[in-house]
Amino acid sequence: MKLLEDRIITDGKILGQDILKVDQFLTHQVDYQLMKAIGERFYDVYKSSGITKVVTIEASGIAPALYTAANLNVPMIFAKKAKNITMNDELLTTEVFSFTKQITSTVSISKQFLTKNDRVLIIDDFLANGQAALGLLDLIEQAQATPVGVGIVIEKSFQTGRTRILEKGLKMTSLARISAFEDGKIKFATADDAAFDALTK
């Protein structure tokens, strides 16, 4: 997605060897116009897939997932990282390690919101080693729902997440795919939505 790649070049900051910081428009301050455009892109790719639920994980996944759900006209569910006293229903739970926070969280979704009739699109802001997406996939499988695809805003293609998700037989749609950080510059691989456009047009 050209608009997103351009924005990453303008406002993204490379930290150390393998961290990209995009708190200007995605992970802390949020540019709603970009989120809206992202929601429309995921809609283009998944509009004929019979999606009934969009699932993400709090907190940075919520904005792109919300606009995706709005375009697909389905509910959005955000998996929760901390248990609170209102969560008295039966829960689906899994463990997810966050690379940027360096902690393992128990992530959960109330059983009532995912059923075996659901066809689910996973949306997340980043894909690195795939921990969050695979955790969500685990919850979807526990609910015996059908995982249809994984939509990622920014994929770090030099890490293992992509391979691990493709191995599960899921469709991947990364709107920006970073192949390397070279001399402080960001190199992109062909994004999945661009490949999708080439196939369908």
Add this chain to the structure above:
Amino acid sequence: MKLLEDRIITDGKILGQDILKVDQFLTHQVDYQLMKAIGERFYDVYKSSGITKVVTIEASGIAPALYTAANLNVPMIFAKKAKNITMNDELLTTEVFSFTKQITSTVSISKQFLTKNDRVLIIDDFLANGQAALGLLDLIEQAQATPVGVGIVIEKSFQTGRTRILEKGLKMTSLARISAFEDGKIKFATADDAAFDALTK
């Protein structure tokens, strides 16, 4: 806001003495249509207030804040509860106690996203004792920005938050105001946006 009150009556669940659970449409599963309507209501009230930033706190505040920011055509910032390794900028920080999670979190916003020229609208999903809203107000004041108002989706008017915010001289806009839980039924006070409509029409 009638649409919201009706939804609370249909899908809200009262837990114990003073907890309302709305994970069907706001705090876990999110109804984007309702969020959109909420964003439009806050826009109606604040469209002439020169708002430059909408600020909320992760995670349940993000959806209503995002649509509010979209209507006002300004960025949305969500304050973060946990520090992560990409947060290497100077931070504004404060302490917030969460009643539903029973923990105190350090909540932060990067200094660069709030400046003294900003006019800020605080949006949050719930108001009980006002901890989250007052924490955000503290961050806004640290940045020497101007807090303009507080937009709340659901206020529990029998708790202290409303009074504490009004004492700070801020405008309050609660779209649903719960005055009591009586015999398992939810009683509403006049919502601020309905009062606003009565004043302006």
